Amino acid sequence: MSIKSEQQRVAAQTHIVNVAVAVIHYQEQYLLGFRSAKQHQGNRYEFVGGKIDADETDKQALIREVNEETGINIHDNTIVKLGRLHHDYSDKQVCLQVYKIELTTRQYDQHKYCQYGLEGQALTWADKDEVLAGKYPLPAANQTILTWLRLPSLITVTYALSDFDQHTDPAAAWLAYHRQHLAAQAWVYVRIKAPDSKAITKQLMQLRPDLQMIVPDDFTFDGSMLAESLLDQTASKSALTEPQVVATHLTHGDLMHWYAGAKDTSQKRPPLSSDQPIIVSCHDLDSIYAANQLAAERIQQGLPVVIGMFLSPVLATQTHPDTVPLGWIQWSALAAHADIPVIGLGGLAPDLLQDAKVQGAAAIAGIRQFLQSH
Numbered sequence: 001m002s003i004k005s006e007q008q009r010v011a012a013q014t015h016i017v018n019v020a021v022a023v024i025h026y027q028e029q030y031l032l033g034f035r036s037a038k039q040h041q042g043n044r045y046e047f048v049g050g051k052i053d054a055d056e057t058d059k060q061a062l063i064r065e066v067n068e069e070t071g072i073n074i075h076d077n078t079i080v081k082l083g084r085l086h087h088d089y090s091d092k093q094v095c096l097q098v099y100k101i102e103l104t105t106r107q108y109d110q111h112k113y114c115q116y117g118l119e120g121q122a123l124t125w126a127d128k129d130e131v132l133a134g135k136y137p138l139p140a141a142n143q144t145i146l147t148w149l150r151l152p153s154l155i156t157v158t159y160a161l162s163d164f165d166q167h168t169d170p171a172a173a174w175l176a177y178h179r180q181h182l183a184a185q186a187w188v189y190v191r192i193k194a195p196d197s198k199a200i201t202k203q204l205m206q207l208r209p210d211l212q213m214i215v216p217d218d219f220t221f222d223g224s225m226l227a228e229s230l231l232d233q234t235a236s237k238s239a240l241t242e243p244q245v246v247a248t249h250l251t252h253g254d255l256m257h258w259y260a261g262a263k264d265t266s267q268k269r270p271p272l273s274s275d276q277p278i279i280v281s282c283h284d285l286d287s288i289y290a291a292n293q294l295a296a297e298r299i300q301q302g303l304p305v306v307i308g309m310f311l312s313p314v315l316a317t318q319t320h321p322d323t324v325p326l327g328w329i330q331w332s333a334l335a336a337h338a339d340i341p342v343i344g345l346g347g348l349a350p351d352l353l354q355d356a357k358v359q360g361a362a363a364i365a366g367i368r369q370f371l372q373s374h
């Protein structure tokens with residue numbers, strides 16, 4: 001049975017309404033509709049969208065709904081899948097299939113002054129920062145979408161400390177290199193792979209307070225390390241460490257370990273203790289299912305969500321010369337199973353972003369090509 005018909009069968013049995021949601025934007029401006037008081041979740045803003053008919057694919061529904069509600073034809077735009085999420089509003093269960101679409105300048109210019117949609121609903125172009133800050137009340141399910149939207153298009157992965165072994169002081173050389181070559185405000189997956197990773201990470205945070213860091217799951221900056229720092233020791237641990245940590249990272253192995261426990265009902269594991277959003281690494285279908293389950297459980301339990309999945313290796317890399325890459329075709333087929341934004345990793349460069357989006361990537365990541373060469 002195809003995935004699509006399986007989804008429809010489950011939805012029919014449990015009365016889940018399948019909805020196509022179009023996060024339409026032009027640069028940092030996001031298009032919001034306003035739900036009338038008489039609609040379900042009325043008197044709130046919404047992303048354009050609506051129910052997926054039984055004979056439609058998600059994308060067909062998306063294109064139809066956007067056209068019916070706004071008159072914008074997105075048939076030729078790149079449609080990037082962000083994710084899929086269930087929400088139980090108690091009076092109605094929905095499954096939102098969420099996609100992000102960037103309008104062309106021409107499309108935006110044609111529609112930027114339209115204050116009402118074709119169904120009479122109010123339309124607003126809103127600043128991304130204000131949408132993410134919660135200035136526009138949206139249905140509860142949209143909180144997860146807002147967290148997904150924080151994910152940037154490009155993520156830099158650091159070198160391992162062992163790549164600096166030829167230096168007399170590898171840690172100092174690692175720090176000097178990354179301090180200089182990471183782009184301003186970059187999202188960085190700090191992957192040092194050494195016993196003193198935490199101390200080095202802490203130093204990078206102090207050298208580059210502009211960076212947004214993804215750190216290994218077991219990174220809690222304990223009291224002794226904080227005491228060594230010059231920071232105010234009376235401040236709380238979280239206030240000292242969290243502003244720069246945007247997510248914790250779970251390796252493929254850790255994820256599968258959690259999944260094995262989660263499937264074993266005799267010793268069911270909670271959906272992990274991290275009080276941060278999570279980014280996982282996946283290499284195959286099993287780990288994608290594990291990530292989907294973790295993502296769903298964390299939403300159900302009101303924990304910070306799983307904001308993305310590194311799916312690798314897309315292409316051959318210098319870091320893992322013996323690993324057979326997935327290639328775009330297999331990568332794209334796997335990515336379609338993910339319920340969370342997928343980040344392409346392995347052999348990529350920033351100028352491949354557009355190609356990667358066409359293949360289903362919400363973002364791409366890498367090491368050498370993502371570090372600035374100055």
Ligand SMILES: Nc1nc2c([nH]c(=O)n2[C@H]2C[C@H](O)[C@@H](COP(=O)(O)OP(=O)(O)OP(=O)(O)O)O2)c(=O)[nH]1
Nearest residue numbers: 019021039040041046047048049050051094139141
């Ligand atoms: N369009 C849209 N719907 C959303 C969002 N977030 C969210 O929870 N929903 C929910 C609200 C509704 O229950 C459902 C959307 O269905 P809809 O727009 O076709 O339904 P409706 O309430 O207008 O009902 P109807 O008049 O078509 O029967 O999804 C969102 O951002 N956009």
